[in-house]
Amino acid sequence: MSFSSDLKEDLLHIAPTNPCCLLAQSYGLLLFGRGFSAGEVSLSTENEAVAQAYQYVAGRFCASAPRILRATTRKYKVEVPDRQDRLRVLNAFGYDGTERARRMNWSNIQEDCCVGAFLRGAFLACGTINSPEKNYHLEFVVPHYNLCLDLKKFLENNDFAPKQVRRNGLYVLYFKKTEEIQNLLTIMGASKFVMELIDVIIYKDIRNNVNRRLNFENANLNKTVDAAVRQIESIEKLQKHGLLSSLPDELREIAQLRLLNPDYSLRQIGDAMQPPMSRSGVHHRLGKLCDMADKLT
Ligand SMILES: [Zn+2]
Structure with a gap:
């Protein structure tokens, strides 16, 4: 019907x-x-x-x-x-x-x-x-x-x-x-149908909000994954050029943690370091590694 x-x-x-x-x-x-x-x-x-x-x-x-x-x-x-x-x-x-x-x-x-x-x-x-x-x-x-x-x-x-x-x-x-x-x-x-209509409107509204939030979270997740992929590619490039071993301890440690844990967030990498480092510190140093790799042909 x-x-x-x-x-x-x-x-x-x-x-x-x-x-x-x-x-x-x-x-x-x-x-x-x-x-x-x-x-x-x-x-x-x-x-x-x-x-x-x-x-x-x-x-x-x-x-x-x-x-x-x-x-x-x-x-x-x-x-x-x-x-x-x-x-x-x-x-x-x-x-x-x-x-x-x-x-x-x-x-x-x-x-x-x-x-x-x-x-x-x-x-x-x-x-x-x-x-x-x-x-x-x-x-x-x-x-x-x-x-x-x-x-x-x-x-x-x-x-x-x-x-x-x-x-x-x-x-x-x-x-x-x-x-x-x-x-x-x-x-x-048709008051019964008005209620039904209102129910559907509320439901659609909730569903739209949930979808918006999921899209937002997915977009953020994608950004994080994209950044990790770029960092790993840069580190592998440095490795190919035999440059990893000549890096200062701190940078080398971050590079190794990133290679071993592609799914780690910046905060998780920072926590895994000895001594632990802030998120922005990790971000800065990974950026430095990428810059170095970009300069290589
Ligand atoms: Zn009448």
Whole structure:
């Protein structure tokens, strides 16, 4: 099950108590379906439960029940087959079937309490959301340009700022900001999913921090290893030129400790010396050995 269908099944369990909200939710579901005209009142969906909800909601205005067809193995189509029934559905929301373009009839969203219910209906009909594990993305895919603009305006009036894009001949309003997606889910009543989203955000944040720290530590470790390799190469060069034995005791001791212990840190080399030497002392002397080796051809 996808995150989208989980969310939709959760939204389907929310039953608005106010008649105004019930109307707004039904309106959102029907208006953003595939067809909402005298010629076609239908919905195409991958979600069987949404298909059944559409059948029930549209059926309340019809003399004969809308039918659910299995368009493909993954898609359900619900349609109102009878023209008179289609007109009854349209009349219920203030349309008479002669409209040339599909537009929003704002009078079906009467009160502030209805905003979430309407968006819930619209999301059930044409919305999708990505699993937050991947990236944050919620969208409404609207079949008509003017209807898309109406929904955009409606969202903007309610303090949302959707982005708009055209994809495969459809009009898409989408959100990528986590805060906006959280607010949308909240207003639609999907509080369980808001919690889930917040959990994922916190987890991702922790994981990013851990990764950053690991990268930092690896980078430091690599630097240390690179330095040790360079020191050993220099010492071996001095050895090849027969110069190690002529070095002052102190330098010779450091050179030998480095050759025998390639994995030692500067501090560990210093501790192993007789008498022990500071980290910076070891650093300075190993640098001197490298300089000497660099001067040789
Ligand atoms: Zn209401």
